[in-house]
Amino acid sequence: MNIYAEAQNLHQLGLEMYDLIAKLYPICRSITGDGVRKSLHILQELIPLVIHEVPTGTQVFDWTVPKEWNVRDAYVKNDLGEKVIDFQVLNLHLLNYSTPIHRKMSLSELKEHLFTLPEQPDLVPYRTSYYKENWGFCLSHNRLKQLEDGEYEVFIDSSLEDGYLTYGEYYLPGEIEDEVLFSCHVCHPSLCNDNLSGLALATFLAKYLGSQPNRYSYRLLFIPGTIGSITWLSLNESKTHHIKHGLVISGVGDAGGMTYKKSRRSNAEIDRVVEHVLSHTERESKIEEFSPYGYDERQYCSPGFNLPIGRLTRTPFGKYAEYHTSADNLKFVKPSSLADSLGVYLEVIDILESNKRYLNINSKCEPQLGKRGLYGNFGGKQDKRADEMEMLWVLNLSDGTHSLLDIANRAGIKFQAIKGAAIALKKAALLQECSEEVVSRNAIEK
Ligand code: ZN
Numbered sequence: 238m239n240i241y242a243e244a245q246n247l248h249q250l251g252l253e254m255y256d257l258i259a260k261l262y263p264i265c266r267s268i269t270g271d272g273v274r275k276s277l278h279i280l281q282e283l284i285p286l287v288i289h290e291v292p293t294g295t296q297v298f299d300w301t302v303p304k305e306w307n308v309r310d311a312y313v314k315n316d317l318g319e320k321v322i323d324f325q326v327l328n329l330h331l332l333n334y335s336t337p338i339h340r341k342m343s344l345s346e347l348k349e350h351l352f353t354l355p356e357q358p359d360l361v362p363y364r365t366s367y368y369k370e371n372w373g374f375c376l377s378h379n380r381l382k383q384l385e386d387g388e389y390e391v392f393i394d395s396s397l398e399d400g401y402l403t404y405g406e407y408y409l410p411g412e413i414e415d416e417v418l419f420s421c422h423v424c425h426p427s428l429c430n431d432n433l434s435g436l437a438l439a440t441f442l443a444k445y446l447g448s449q450p451n452r453y454s455y456r457l458l459f460i461p462g463t464i465g466s467i468t469w470l471s472l473n474e475s476k477t478h479h480i481k482h483g484l485v486i487s488g489v490g491d492a493g494g495m496t497y498k499k500s501r502r503s504n505a506e507i508d509r510v511v512e513h514v515l516s517h518t519e520r521e522s523k524i525e526e527f528s529p530y531g532y533d534e535r536q537y538c539s540p541g542f543n544l545p546i547g548r549l550t551r552t553p554f555g556k557y558a559e560y561h562t563s564a565d566n567l568k569f570v571k572p573s574s575l576a577d578s579l580g581v582y583l584e585v586i587d588i589l590e591s592n593k594r595y596l597n598i599n600s601k602c603e604p605q606l607g608k609r610g611l612y613g614n615f616g617g618k619q620d621k622r623a624d625e626m627e628m629l630w631v632l633n634l635s636d637g638t639h640s641l642l643d644i645a646n647r648a649g650i651k652f653q654a655i656k657g658a659a660i661a662l663k664k665a666a667l668l669q670e671c672s673e674e675v676v677s678r679n680a681i682e683k
Pocket of ligand 1: 431554561
């Protein structure tokens with residue numbers, strides 16, 4: 238896997254991810270319903286996604302799969318018959334999961350079902366009512382102030398009935414059964430960074446992984462937030478022991494720096510890999526400790542699973558003013574940010590794939606590197622001294638207990654350089670890959 242060759246394509250991939258976001262943007266998604274199906278069908282044009290349907294009423298741990306919600310139209314008309322709020326203009330105008338209604342009412346009665354953001358008076362908020370039956374509309378505070386007393390016609394053509402919870406899954410078998418899980422939520426309507434950027438990046442990761450052989454098996458989940466991960470974990474508990482690393486993908490399209498939230502284990506390999514990538518970069522980045530709040534890492538990292546899954550985003554949710562408002566739109570996400578985020582994810586995958594342990598075959602005193610032509614001979618670099626240091630570190634610490642990432646971190650050298658040294662040393666027959674057996678024996682002796 239050569240991420241540097243891929244990097245040349247990143248700019249183009251950023252534009253393609255953006256186009257996918259633009260295509261998905263108008264669809265009204267929710268935790269169930271045709272909006273999710275339609276979105277997953279669009280992704281199926283790019284990757285062989287399997288779509289699962291879980292019936293309403295299915296018990297999933299302490300939760301129950303809810304009724305399926307669908308909406309065709311919704312508006313509020315004034316007494317002149319003019320639509321003053323219109324779902325067709327922006328689907329955020331409707332409280333997500335609104336029950337059907339069609340009747341006339343006074344402004345004061347209507348106001349009890351209206352949601353605005355007085356602090357951001359131009360923006361329309363995003364609101365849901367999944368687990369309490371209700372109806373409502375969201376609008377800008379400025380628009381609300383313009384509404385005059387009078388009679389309003391409220392119309393919501395929706396249905397909330399027994400149906401299914403829909404999610405998408407892409408499983409790609411690798412050389413080994415151990416797997417890497419990537420998970421993104423698909424339940425938000427017209428919101429770009431929170432939701433669609435994650436869908437787009439996960440789709441392009443799947444495309445990339447599907448184009449080559451991989452050591453790990455990979456599983457990508459496109460699921461409604463919270464209830465989706467609970468449902469998947471409940472129905473697939475027997476598979477979870479294969480998950481060795483994972484990331485929750487969301488918020489990867491804004492112009493901010495990268496933020497990594499560690500897994501509950503805090504020192505899992507995925508935590509160390511992402512920390513390594515972010516510390517060896519010029520882009521702005523931040524590492525956060527685990528907390529039991531957030532996206533689906535809450536479920537993956539619940540104590541009964543405690544999976545090694547972190548969350549890799551740009552600006553975290555709730556930390557940008559556009560979050561959960563109409564301003565999280567196509568102007569807010571940038572092709573260049575999407576490309577940059579994809580590059581970080583590809584680098585993480587590259588390290589996971591090649592983070593092996595090796596044994597120095599010539600471990601009694603240093604081998605003579607010169608006679609093997611190992612100076613300045615790999616990675617296209619001119620700096621012989623750096624090459625030598627990388628090789629010396631790999632030779633010295635390749636005793637079966639240190640992974641290449643351990644060596645890179647101890648040496649303070651970027652993983653790619655250490656990996657390059659290991660490849661050269663292996664080619665010169667100075668290094669051999671440790672079998673899993675040797676790794677566990679050495680771990681016990683240690
Ligand atoms: Zn959200």
